[in-house]
Amino acid sequence: MTSAPTLAITGSTGRLGGRVVRLLDGVPRRLVVRDAARAPALAGCETAVATYDDGAAVRAALTGVETVFMVSGAEHPERVAQHRSFVDAAAAAGVSHLVYTSFYGASPTATFTLARDHHATEEHIRASGLAFTFLRDNLYADFFPLMADEQGVIRGPAGDGRVAAVAMDDIAAVAAEVLRNPAPHAGATYDLTGPVPLTLHEVAEIITASGRKVRYVPETIEEAYASRAVYGAPPWQVDAWVSTYTAIASGELAAVSDAVPRLLGRPALTLAATLSG
Known part of the structure; x- marks a missing residue:
């Protein structure tokens, strides 16, 4: 590399972080990964190994870095503590700006x-003193097909609620746009959504049109917990699964934002376009 990177990207072995890494081709970047063997071998990249809850390793990984793209950690009962550890270590390392992938409608009562x-x-990021940009992603449109079981049925207590799900390609493109020149985005919170809110009945119809027959079967909340009991997941995880649907039913995920077209200069991708890509 011709210069040391001042940009670090976490989650680069994942679906979202990996997209962002590749969109920033030509920008020197440091990939912060848990397993160096899984890091993508790309020109202009160097690798550092750290987990979010290892403060010393994070400080070492982020030394000399000005801007960090922080992909939220994997679902875990201690995820908030892990996030706080990472943020504190980033501040201690001298990072200036943190771009964090949050969630649409994030609040203590969501x-x-x-x-x-x-x-x-x-x-915690606000209290850290770091400049920040929050990308509040709606549900990932790409994951809708994965919500269907082996019989092609999406089950859950979403009723006729609507969700303005966003394509991961759009989230990655917005992140790359912000990371190329983060200063104008300091203090901003961007709600990232698709172009139209859909019911899960409509989602099923669009998936079916893409080639896999899928239908949506509404459940009551009690039925949803019962149908998921077979997985033996811990209560906090089952609560998360079920509340994905109840959040749709409540209307909390339905509003469409103009952030994607405003930042990218093009319309947000539809579900049909996402599934055909």
């Missing part, structure tokens, strides 16, 4: 339980 974790993380 119906979707994990959105409360994102709110707690946002508050």
Whole structure:
């Protein structure tokens, strides 16, 4: 590399972080990963190994870095504590600006339980003194097909509620746009959504049109907990699964934002376009 990177990207082995890494081709960047063997081998990249809860390793990984793209950690009962550890280590390392992938409608009273974790993380970042940009992503449109079971049925207590799900390609493109020149975005919170709110009946119809027959079967909340009991997941995780649907039913995920077209200069991707890509 011709210069040491002043940009660090976490989650680069994942679906979102990996997209961002590749969109920033030509920008020197440091990839902060848990496993160096899984880091993408790309020109202009160097690798540092750290987990979010290892403060010493994070400080070492971020030394000399000005801007960090912080992909939220994997779902875990201690995720907020892990996030706080990472943020504190970033501040101690001298990082100036943190771009964090949060969740649409993050608040302490959000119906979707994990959105409360994102709110707690946002508050810790605000208190850290770091400049920040929050990308509040709606549900990932790309994941809708994965919500269907082996019989092609999406089950959950979403009723006829609507969700303005966003394509991961759009989130990555916005992140790359911000990371190329973060200063104008300091202090901003961007709600990232798709172009139209859809019911899960409509989602199923669009998936079916893409080639896989899928239908949506509404459940009561009690039925939703019962149908998920077979997985043996811990209560906090089942709460998260079920509240994904109840958040849709409540209307909390339905509003469409103009952030994607405003930042990218093009319309947000539709679900149909996302599934055909």
